[in-house]
Amino acid sequence: MKKRKTPSKAVYTAAAIILVLAAVLLVNRCSSGAFFKMTGPAQKSAASGALDAGDTFRSFQSIFSVKSGIKALKGQNAVLENENLVLTAENEKLKRNITLKSYRELRNSVVCQASVIGANDDGMLNYMVIDHGSNDGVSEGDGVINQDGVVGRVIKASQESSMIQLVTDTKSFISARVLRSRLVGILSGESYNRCLLNYIPKEEDIKEGDVIVTSGLGKSFPEGVRLGQVLEVNKKAEGLSMMIRVKPFVNTLAVEEVLVVKKRQN
Amino acid sequence: MGNIRKTIALWLILVFVIFLDNTFYAINRHFHYTDLILVATVLLVLSDRAVSALVFAAAAGVLHDAFLIPYSGFSVLSGVLAYLMALILSTSLYRENYSTKVVIIGICCLAKEIIQVLIVFVFYSNCRLFIFPFAIVIMKIFWTTLFGAVIAKLLEIDYGKAGKWLKLKTTYTIG
Numbered sequence: 001m002k003k004r005k006t007p008s009k010a011v012y013t014a015a016a017i018i019l020v021l022a023a024v025l026l027v028n029r030c031s032s033g034a035f036f037k038m039t040g041p042a043q044k045s046a047a048s049g050a051l052d053a054g055d056t057f058r059s060f061q062s063i064f065s066v067k068s069g070i071k072a073l074k075g076q077n078a079v080l081e082n083e084n085l086v087l088t089a090e091n092e093k094l095k096r097n098i099t100l101k102s103y104r105e106l107r108n109s110v111v112c113q114a115s116v117i118g119a120n121d122d123g124m125l126n127y128m129v130i131d132h133g134s135n136d137g138v139s140e141g142d143g144v145i146n147q148d149g150v151v152g153r154v155i156k157a158s159q160e161s162s163m164i165q166l167v168t169d170t171k172s173f174i175s176a177r178v179l180r181s182r183l184v185g186i187l188s189g190e191s192y193n194r195c196l197l198n199y200i201p202k203e204e205d206i207k208e209g210d211v212i213v214t215s216g217l218g219k220s221f222p223e224g225v226r227l228g229q230v231l232e233v234n235k236k237a238e239g240l241s242m243m244i245r246v247k248p249f250v251n252t253l254a255v256e257e258v259l260v261v262k263k264r265q266n
Numbered sequence: 267m268g269n270i271r272k273t274i275a276l277w278l279i280l281v282f283v284i285f286l287d288n289t290f291y292a293i294n295r296h297f298h299y300t301d302l303i304l305v306a307t308v309l310l311v312l313s314d315r316a317v318s319a320l321v322f323a324a325a326a327g328v329l330h331d332a333f334l335i336p337y338s339g340f341s342v343l344s345g346v347l348a349y350l351m352a353l354i355l356s357t358s359l360y361r362e363n364y365s366t367k368v369v370i371i372g373i374c375c376l377a378k379e380i381i382q383v384l385i386v387f388v389f390y391s392n393c394r395l396f397i398f399p400f401a402i403v404i405m406k407i408f409w410t411t412l413f414g415a416v417i418a419k420l421l422e423i424d425y426g427k428a429g430k431w432l433k434l435k436t437t438y439t440i441g
Binding site: 116117118119120124125127128129155156163165170171192 | 288289291298330333334335336337340382383386390391401402
């Protein structure tokens with residue numbers, strides 16, 4: 001009897017593969033896409049999961065890039081801060097120089113120290129009388145200040161006494177500057193411890209609390225002597241200028257000692 | 267003779283009042299709300315010394331203008347107009363009553379303040395609007411009236427030989 005030859009394992013494996021492929025092709029043709037229909041949601045969720053995973057990955061990537069950006073910005077900020085410090089220091093130095101200059105100018109121009117011996121401070125006509133006159137070097141037009149700022153201006157000098165028109169008198173006009181914005185205007189008295197800053201156009205930058213100092217453009221006062229603080233800004237006033245109400249630093253009802261500063265001759 | 271002595275004493279007091287008025291700031295600035303000149307003028311009018319009151323008001327005004335402000339006439343005009351107001355009120359009201367005297371002082375002070383505001387507004391600030399100093403005016407009226415009330419009460423007291431100072435003159439004629 002003839003012995004039968006048994007097929008090798010490789011033949012079984014190849015056949016199994018062919019069968020599986022055939023079965024898949026058969027099922028696909030019969031179901032006309034039912035397989036994909038069944039696998040769609042799973043595929044979708046899988047895909048979305050993959051997308052989410054990709055986004056997360058990209059987020060991580062962007063976090064890293066943002067971190068590196070922040071690091072770069074911090075570096076730039078540090079540089080700018082340094083520059084700012086340098087500029088601030090320079091600004092302070094310039095300010096000090098200006099103040100020193102004005103103080104030096106003030107110190108050089110002080111004529112005398114005087115006491116107030118009389119005043120018409122009824123809120124309408126604002127005048128004062130001091131106990132120094134032309135014999136002490138006081139002359140008409142000299143500025144009068146105290147530790148708080150500008151008090152007024154000498155309008156009449158007799159031998160032994162002088163009359164001062166206070167900064168709050170309605171006929172007092174002093175060239176003034178807004179310290180923050182460097183705007184120049186004219187400060188006029190408005191009686192009863194109030195003043196008005198005139199000729200500042202409505203579009204200019206000025207706000208409550210701004211400090212007003214002398215501009216140095218007038219002859220009576222050197223630059224930088226304190227005048228007052230902005231109390232109220234009214235941009236709806238008639239005309240081209242704002243109505244700026246200023247409260248003088250000097251309380252004209254409580255002045256006792258003053259310094260007379262020489263007016264500029266040129 | 268007694269009247270002459272009293273008149274001299276009165277004018278010495280009035281000169282002292284002028285001195286005080288002009289030096290109040292140096293002496294004590296907290297008193298500057300009290301109008302001594304007005305009180306003295308009204309009290310002189312109320313004691314039938316109309317001419318003396320006019321002379322006093324004008325002289326005090328002239329000195330105040332000369333010493334404290336560079337515009338002559340401001341205090342003289344307001345002082346004399348206040349004097350006229352006192353004269354009109356004292357002739358038209360029953361002034362023997364103490365409270366009427368106080369009211370006359372208050373009204374005269376108000377009139378003086380209004381006149382001063384008008385003078386400043388028209389002649390000084392060229393009709394330019396400025397803050398009307400209500401607070402100062404009210405304080406002045408209050409303190410002046412209070413001070414005037416105290417002085418009027420003191421003058422009503424009979425001081426024996428000196429008599430009542432508010433009725434200094436023996437005759438009741440204006441002069």
